Amino acid sequence: LVLNPWDVVLCVTGTVISCENAVVVVVIFYTPAFRAPTFLLIGSLAAADLLAGLGLILHFAFVYLVPSEVLRLVTVGLLVTSFTASVSGLLAITIDRYLSLCNALTYYSEKTVTRTYVMLVLTWGTSVCYGLLPIAGWNCLKEPSACSIVKPLMKNHLIILSVSFFMVFAAMLQLYLQICRIVCRHAQQIAVQRHFLPSSHDVATRKGIATLAVILGTFASCWLPFAVFGLLGDHRSPPLYTHLTLLPATSSSVLNPLIYAFRHQDIQKVLWTLCCGCFSSSMPFRSRS
Template identity: 60%
Template sequence: MIVSLAAAVALSGGLNSSSRPDPFDASSWTDATNTSSSPDPSPALTSPSDTSPDTSFFPPQDVSPWDIALCVTGTLISCENALVIAVLFYTPTLRSPMFILIGSLAVADLLAGLGLIVNFVFTYLVDSSVEFVTLLSVGLLISAFSASVLNILAITVDRYLSLYNALTYHTERTLTFTYVMVVLIWVLCVALGLLPAFGWNCLQDEAACSVCRPVTKNNAVALAVAFLLIFALMTQLYLQICKIAFRHAQQIAVQHQFLAISTTKGVSTLSAILCAFGACWLPFAMYSIVADSSYPAVYTYVTVLPAACCSVINPVIYAFRNPDIQKSLWMACCGCVPSFSLRRRTSSEV
C-alpha cells in the first residue's frame, strides 16, 4: 500500500547525510609513510602534543529534528497500541470479530511505532550504508503501515455489513472468517515488505529513487494510486453507512426524534474519522506521485509526519471510544466501573 511508503522516509535523511572520512584512504598511508621514513632531526624539540597519538574518531552525525519527531511519534504509537493489545488479550469477553480487527490494527500500529524507533537507531547508531540494514528497516515499516491501512479498510467493511445485514450479521460473521481475513491481510503486507529485499529497490540506481529511498519512483506511483483507490472505497462505504443509518431512523417513527439526534451524531463521528484518515495520508500520497528524489527532503518529512500520526489517532478512534474497552481499562486501572453509564452504541447510531 502507498501508506507504507512513509515507512522508508526517515532513511532518506540519514542515508543522504555527508559521508564519513575514510580512515583507510591511500593518501593517509602516503603521508604516514613519508613521515616515518624521514628521520626527525631534533626529537628533543618535539612537543608532547606532536607526539601524542591521534585519538580523534569520526565526527558525530547531526541528528535531524524531523527524525527526532518521528522517533517520539513512534514511542507514543507503541505505548498506546501496547495498552490496547494488553486490554484485548487479558479480557476474555473481547473476542468478537470486531475486537479481532481492532486487535489486528493495534498490532500493525505497534509494529509501525517500533519500526520508527528502530529506523532512528539504524540511521544514527548503526552503519546505515549497509544494504541489509536499509532493507530490514524499510521492510518492517512497509509491512506495518500497509497492515494498518488494510485493517482500517476491513473495519470499515465490517461496520457496513453490520448495518446492511443487521439481522443475519452475527450468524454469518463467524470468527473463522474473521481470522482468515486477518491472515490474508498480514500475508499480503509481509509480501509487500519483502519486495525491496527481492530487488524492487533503487539502491543501484539512485536516480530512479522516489521521495522514500529505496522505493523506486514507478513503485511509489503505483502504491499511491492503490491508496487513492482504497480511500475512494472507504468514502463510498461510509456514505452507504450514513444512508442506512438515516433509513433506520425514518423507519422507526416512535423513536424518530431520539434516533435522528443519535444518527446525526453518528454521521458526524464517521465524517471525523474519514476526514482524519484523509488528512493524514492524502498529502503524502499525492506528494509521492508528483515528487522524486531530487525534491528537498524537508517536503517529505512535512508530509510523512502526519501520516505517522494516523497511527496515534487510530487507538483513540477505534479502541478507546469503545464502551467495552473503556470498561476494561477502568477495571484494570481503578478496579471498578465508573459511575457514569457506558451505553452500547446500536447499529443505528453507527
Template identity: 50%
Template structure:
C-alpha cells in the first residue's frame, strides 16, 4: 500500500477516487532500463578494444617464437597479458552498462578483473625495471637458463598474488551491503582500496629506485668505455657531455609516463572517499587504465627483436637484416 502526497490526495478527492491507492498486482514490475549510449561509452569500448588487440599481438608474438625466451621477453609477455585483461575488463564494463542489465555479480567480476590486471601490470613494470638493472649490472651472467627459471618463478608468484588480491571483492570484501564503507571506486571498500593503493605506491617507489640505479650503472659503464678509448680525459665526466643522449631521453619519457599514469590514482585512492565527486575518480583512473594502451608502444614494440618478428610476420618476403642485440636503456 502506498500513501500519496497531499497534492495527489486533493486531486484524488476531486476526481472521486480514494486517497489510498492499492497497487494492482497484475501490473508488470518495473525493470530498470539501460542508460542511453553516450560518446564516453563508445570511447570506453573502442579504447578497450584497441588495448586488447595490441596486447594480444604482443603476447602472440612472444609465445609463438621459441627464440624469445630471455627473461625480458617473459616479463613483456606478462605485461602484455595483464594489459590484455584490462582491455577485456573495459569491454565487459561497456557491455554490462549499455547492453545487459547490470547486477551485483557483474560489478564484482569487472572490479576483480581490473584489480587483477592492474596489479599484475604494475608488478610486471617493476620486473622490467629489475631486468634492465640486472642486465646492466651482471651483463656476463644474466640471461642464462637459471635467470629464465628465476624470472618464470617470480612471474608465477606475481600472478598468484594478483589473482588473490583481485578475488577480494568476490570473496566478500565489497561495499554492496554497506554503502557507507564504499571508496571512490564502487564496489571496493575504502580499507581495501587504501591497502591496494598503498601497495601501488610501494611498487612505484621501488621501480623509480631501480631506474635511478640503471642511470648510475649506465653512466659508469659509458664513462669507463669512453676513458678506455681515450675519448675523454680521466677527469672529465662523460655523463656531463652526454646526459641528454637518446637513451636517457627515452628513459625520461618512460619514467614520466609511468609516474603520470600511476601516481594520481594511487594518491587519490588513499585520500578520497565515497563523497568525492565521481569526476575526480574518472580523472585519476583513466590514466592508470591508459597505461595499458601505452605499455606496448613504450616497452614491447621498442624491442628490436619483437619488431623484427612482427615485420617478418607482416611481410614474410622482405629480406631480413643482420641480427643485433637491443641496446635500449
C-alpha cells in the first residue's frame, strides 16, 4: 500500500495526543490530592483524549499493517467514543465552572461529588452508545452510497454527531456568557467594597473575559469546520476536504491538556516535582478547583 501523507500526519498527531494526555492521566491518578470534582473532570477529559490518540495510531496500523473490516469498525467505534467523550467532557467542565461560581458556598459538598459522577456516567454512557453503532451494524461497508465523509460511518450517523456538537457548542456559549456576567458582577462588587480604581477592575475583568474567549474560540475553531462539513458533505466529497477539517478536530485533543490541565497551578506543582525527581505519594499543598 502507498502511504497517504494525511494518514501519516494523523498518526503523528495521535502520538502527540497520547503522550500529552498520558502524563495528565498518570499525574491525576497517582496524586491523592487530586480527588476534587474539577480534577475528576479534567482526568476524564484527558482519558478521552488519550483514547482518541491511541485510536488514531491504531487506525494507521490497521489500515497499513493489518487490513481488516472488523478491526476498521472497532477503530472507528473507538474514535467516535473517545472524541464524543472529549467534546462532552468539555461541556461537563463548563457546567462545573458555572456551578462553582453560582453555588460558591455549597460547591465543596457531597452533592457536588455526586453530580460530578452523574455527569461522568452520562458522558461516557452516551459516548459508548455512539461508538457501538458502527460495530452493531450501522455502517456503510455494504452500501457505499450511504457513506458520510468519514467511511465507514453512515451519513445519518455523522449528521447526529454534528447536530450533537452544535447543541454542546450552544450550551457552552450560553454558560460562558453567564460566567462572564457573574465574573463582571463579582469584580465590580469587590472593587466597590475595597475602593479599587475602575481601571484596575476593568483590567482584571477584561483578562478573565479574554481567557474565556480563548477557550471557547479554540473549541469552535477546532470542531466547527468538521461539524459543518459533516452536515453538507457525503461519500462523493473530495477526501482532501475531509482531511482539512478532520485535522483541526483532532488537534483539539492536543490543545485540551494545555488549556485545562497544564495551566492549573496544582498540576504544575506536581509536574515540577516529577521533573526534579522528588515525587511523593502525598503532596503538601491543598487542591483547589
